[in-house]
Amino acid sequence: xxxxxxxxxxxxxxxxxxxxxxxxxxxxxxxxxxxxxxxxxxxxxxxxxxxxxxxxxxxxxxxxxxxxxxxxxxxxxxxxxxxxxxxxxxxxxxxxxxxxxxxxxxxxxxxxxxxxxxxxxxxxxxxxxxxxxxxxx
Numbered sequence: 145x146x147x148x149x150x151x152x153x154x155x156x157x158x159x160x161x162x163x164x165x166x167x168x169x170x171x172x173x174x175x176x177x178x179x180x181x182x183x184x185x186x187x188x189x190x191x192x193x194x195x196x197x198x199x200x201x202x203x204x205x206x207x208x209x210x211x212x213x214x215x216x217x218x219x220x221x222x223x224x225x226x227x228x229x230x231x232x233x234x235x236x237x238x239x240x241x242x243x244x245x246x247x248x249x250x251x252x253x254x255x256x257x258x259x260x261x262x263x264x265x266x267x268x269x270x271x272x273x274x275x276x277x278x279x280x281x
Contacts (some may be wrong), residue, residue, distance in 0.1 A: 146176040146253065158248055160268040164200055168191070170215040171266040178246035183222040183253075183263065184229035187240040193259050193276055197242060198267070216256060217263035227280065228261040233281070241279040246271075 151173045154160070187197050202210060202217040210217045222244070223229050229241045246253070250271040256264040 145179045163267040175252040185242040186238040190239040219266045222263045224263040225261040
């Protein structure tokens with residue numbers, strides 16, 4: 145379940161520490177808080193989760209001028225639909241799918257992009273990478 149909330153309310157209630165330095169207005173004020181909500185993240189690996197799976201675009205390309213896209217570059221892309229994630233495996237950079245169940249202490253999300261299934265996730269340091277699993281392909 146996702147619950148719409150203002151970022152200021154989330155911060156007051158959960159006092160998060162973000163996994164990366166966040167610029168002003170990041171995450172955006174209108175976010176959703178996940179409560180045992182299932183998401184999928186694409187991986188370059190077929191059979192195991194590695195540290196690179198958790199790098200944001202801003203970490204991958206730190207010298208790039210992200211401009212207005214910086215808030216999105218500070219988050220991680222997720223999809224909320226396994227079928228959509230499986231379709232994304234057709235792209236050459238993706239070899240596997242990570243299944244993630246998010247809760248409030250893991251961070252916040254927002255529906256972003258042109259597809260109904262795409263979300264950006266601003267992760268906190270409380271997220272436990274060991275609680276995820278690879279989807280069997």
